[in-house]
Amino acid sequence: MPANHAGETRALSVEESLDLLHSVCFGRIAFSRHALPAIRPVRHTVVNGCIVIAADPAMIRTLHRQVVAYEVDTIDHQTTLGRCVIITGVADTVTDRQELAKYQDHLQPAAAQDHQLIVIDPDIITGIEYVGSNGA
Numbered sequence: 001m002p003a004n005h006a007g008e009t010r011a012l013s014v015e016e017s018l019d020l021l022h023s024v025c026f027g028r029i030a031f032s033r034h035a036l037p038a039i040r041p042v043r044h045t046v047v048n049g050c051i052v053i054a055a056d057p058a059m060i061r062t063l064h065r066q067v068v069a070y071e072v073d074t075i076d077h078q079t080t081l082g083r084c085v086i087i088t089g090v091a092d093t094v095t096d097r098q099e100l101a102k103y104q105d106h107l108q109p110a111a112a113q114d115h116q117l118i119v120i121d122p123d124i125i126t127g128i129e130y131v132g133s134n135g136a
Contacts (some may be wrong), residue, residue: 012127027072054115063091088124
């Protein structure tokens with residue numbers, strides 16, 4: 001077991017949680033599909049405090065107006081130290097052309113190509129940091 005193995009957790013502030021969300025470009029969206037839990041890795045960006053993801057048409061039909069969870073992390077697989085943020089909110093399909101153009105400008109071209117966009121307006125933001133047993 002590595003010497004810095006995580007032993008304790010520390011709650012992250014909303015600001016620290018949002019900083020982590022801004023610092024990474026991949027996360028996992030958790031939702032219900034056919035009354036069963038589903039999780040998909042997706043690329044995201046943050047625009048005006050909302051999470052914007054590109055989704056294929058099948059996912060769009062499933063996610064529209066559904067309460068979802070979105071998770072990002074920077075946990076090291078060797079030490080198990082790092083941070084994790086979970087955001088809960090309603091996923092909404094972007095249909096307005098001006099809004100769509102605004103969001104597509106923030107996504108990498110490959111992420112937005114042949115995809116529709118979903119916006120998650122965060123309602124609950126929870127972040128934790130896994131720290132070593134000495135607080136390091």
